[in-house]
Amino acid sequence: MKDTRSRSEAVLARVDEHYAGKPAGKPAGKPAGRLDARLTDRLRDAFQAAGCDVERLSLDEIAGIDQLHLGGRAASRRLSQLAQLPPGSRVLDIGCGTGGASRLLAAEGDCQVVGIDVTAEFIDVARWLSRATGLSSRTRFICADAAELPLPSASVDAVWCQHALLNMPTPDAVIGEWCRVLAGQGKLLLHEVVSGDNPSPLVLPVPWASRREHSQLESLAQLERRLESAGFECLTLEDVTADALAWRGKHARHEQPPQADTTQGTPAKTEGSRHTLPGAAAIFGESFVDMGRNLLDNLQHDRVRVVQGVWQRG
Numbered sequence: 001m002k003d004t005r006s007r008s009e010a011v012l013a014r015v016d017e018h019y020a021g022k023p024a025g026k027p028a029g030k031p032a033g034r035l036d037a038r039l040t041d042r043l044r045d046a047f048q049a050a051g052c053d054v055e056r057l058s059l060d061e062i063a064g065i066d067q068l069h070l071g072g073r074a075a076s077r078r079l080s081q082l083a084q085l086p087p088g089s090r091v092l093d094i095g096c097g098t099g100g101a102s103r104l105l106a107a108e109g110d111c112q113v114v115g116i117d118v119t120a121e122f123i124d125v126a127r128w129l130s131r132a133t134g135l136s137s138r139t140r141f142i143c144a145d146a147a148e149l150p151l152p153s154a155s156v157d158a159v160w161c162q163h164a165l166l167n168m169p170t171p172d173a174v175i176g177e178w179c180r181v182l183a184g185q186g187k188l189l190l191h192e193v194v195s196g197d198n199p200s201p202l203v204l205p206v207p208w209a210s211r212r213e214h215s216q217l218e219s220l221a222q223l224e225r226r227l228e229s230a231g232f233e234c235l236t237l238e239d240v241t242a243d244a245l246a247w248r249g250k251h252a253r254h255e256q257p258p259q260a261d262t263t264q265g266t267p268a269k270t271e272g273s274r275h276t277l278p279g280a281a282a283i284f285g286e287s288f289v290d291m292g293r294n295l296l297d298n299l300q301h302d303r304v305r306v307v308q309g310v311w312q313r314g
Helices: 002-020 039-049 072-083 100-109 120-132 171-181 220-229 241-252 281-300
Strands: 090-094 112-117 139-143 156-162 182-195 232-239 267-270 273-276 304-313
Touching (some): 039 281, 072 100, 072 156, 072 182, 072 304, 090 100, 090 171, 100 120, 100 139, 156 171, 182 220, 220 304, 281 304
Parallel strands (some): 090 112, 090 156, 156 182
Antiparallel strands (some): 232 304, 267 273
């Protein structure tokens, strides 16, 4: 058990290194293209450069860094529609990143949301963006391991997870925690990348992994078996790979090479001039264009697929 825990902690440390650009256990040095400034400070500077008030932001302004998964806000809205959560639902957002799905559920679904992520810098950004968008009273963010949730048993009505299991080295422990914190016949809402039928290795880097050990992809059949063993009943399941492929292809056409503008976000008009709002490259650095291109290749050649669905605790 101790060895398993040590391996899990090592994997999570490498995941944190990938997302935050802080090599675990190294006194100096960063991956190429990363800056020394904290992520929140970099993003605040980028929004200020785009002419935004960093203490009063709209959900539209932050859309480019808000939800770091295939399909963006549209995919989250689709999952929310499938879930049909009643207003006031208590939701746990697993692997919340910068908190975009949490804020969407709070703003559009009138939910109370707790976001969990292992990357502390993402949690800092999520808290700032919720304050800046006026949603801090309905969203709360905690830096924690999803396999050891700092929440009471039976304390949430739904667990929400988008593109997060693919980084988790102990999925059974994570799913066990979902069962513990769900109240009654709570719902599980998944939007996940799974392995495809093509057995060839992933082309790297991709947004969730710069090295092979970062990626914990399983097939859909493996995921379904895990959930069934944990007592979850599938209510609806969709393969949305075609939608994800179209979305990634559309965005790839607008992305610039690393030496160009790395905000790669949405054009914004302020006082007659045209600025670019920060996009995912402001988080992932100059390697983001390669990540997006490789992800498109992996989708096109069936190395990965994307699925979404709703399960209910039995």
